[in-house]
Amino acid sequence: MKIRKEYTCPLEIIHDILKGKWKTVILWQLKYHGKASLSQLEQDIKGISQKMLLEQLKELREFDLIDKLNFEGYPLKVEYFLTEDKGKKIIKALEIMQEVGQEYINECRKS
Amino acid sequence: MKIRKEYTCPLEIIHDILKGKWKTVILWQLKYHGKASLSQLEQDIKGISQKMLLEQLKELREFDLIDKLNFEGYPLKVEYFLTEDKGKKIIKALEIMQEVGQEYINECRKS
DNA sequence: CGGTATCCTTCGCGATACTG
DNA sequence: CAGTATCGCGAAGGATACCG
Numbered sequence: 001m002k003i004r005k006e007y008t009c010p011l012e013i014i015h016d017i018l019k020g021k022w023k024t025v026i027l028w029q030l031k032y033h034g035k036a037s038l039s040q041l042e043q044d045i046k047g048i049s050q051k052m053l054l055e056q057l058k059e060l061r062e063f064d065l066i067d068k069l070n071f072e073g074y075p076l077k078v079e080y081f082l083t084e085d086k087g088k089k090i091i092k093a094l095e096i097m098q099e100v101g102q103e104y105i106n107e108c109r110k111s
Numbered sequence: 112m113k114i115r116k117e118y119t120c121p122l123e124i125i126h127d128i129l130k131g132k133w134k135t136v137i138l139w140q141l142k143y144h145g146k147a148s149l150s151q152l153e154q155d156i157k158g159i160s161q162k163m164l165l166e167q168l169k170e171l172r173e174f175d176l177i178d179k180l181n182f183e184g185y186p187l188k189v190e191y192f193l194t195e196d197k198g199k200k201i202i203k204a205l206e207i208m209q210e211v212g213q214e215y216i217n218e219c220r221k222s
Numbered sequence: 223c224g225g226t227a228t229c230c231t232t233c234g235c236g237a238t239a240c241t242g
Numbered sequence: 243c244a245g246t247a248t249c250g251c252g253a254a255g256g257a258t259a260c261c262g
Contacts, residue, residue: 007216008136008157010208010210010215011136015132015136019130019234028120038245039244047119049236049238050244050245052235052236063215075243078243092207093204093208093211094122096200096201096204100201100204101118101122101124104124104125130254148223160255160256160257161224161225162227163254165224165225165226186223187224187225188223189223189224
């Protein structure tokens with residue numbers, strides 16, 4: 001974990017966990033897929049590189065928001081998915097933000 | 112506004128709006144104060160500089176999450192507050208995140 | 223008290239190449 | 243298909259000084 005300092009507000013720790021361009025979008029994708037492989041996520045999240053994706057997935061795992069399952073044999077296969085507790089709870093917040101985001105987009109279309 | 116590109120996911124626009132270390136904490140403070148002056152916020156948000164605070168407040172205003180009221184006369188006085196629509200709606204998401212953040216903090220204390 | 227401007231350091235993140 | 247390593251640029255953000 002990359003957490004060190006004392007936090008004045010619980011929102012600060014959430015910022016440290018979710019910061020970066022990709023984390024919320026990755027969580028959002030996992031919400032819809034239920035389970036997804038690395039290459040699936042790479043295809044669905046436009047613009048992300050494999051390096052960034054793996055980096056962010058690793059951090060999300062360290063914070064118990066997602067987990068993964070490794071399958072034996074070739075070709076290699078993994079499944080990433082939201083954790084029942086923290087992962088699915090944070091999704092509730094993202095659902096609201098998604099709605100607000102949609103409002104911004106609708107307003108842009110008007111003008 | 113700093114928004115340009117096309118968005119694949121509404122969460123991307125929210126990221127562009129809320130990104131940075133301070134925005135969520137500022138919104139959270141305004142939720143509790145109702146209305147707050149610059150100096151009040153500066154005191155309550157530990158570690159923030161006046162420059163950062165003003166910068167972030169300006170951006171939050173541009174995105175209609177907060178607004179401000181200027182009072183005439185000396186000493187100068189302003190009041191910052193959440194907007195009824197977008198500001199108070201995004202707070203709903205922050206409330207959930209705040210809860211999850213508290214869980215992380217509680218778990219840290221155990222270990 | 224509220225707000226603007228400048229300088230400087232850190233780090234997010236994109237590109238690219240390589241391994242099991 | 244999944245994952246690791248390196249390099250470099252540009253933006254975020256901290257310190258500091260100054261203006262209405």
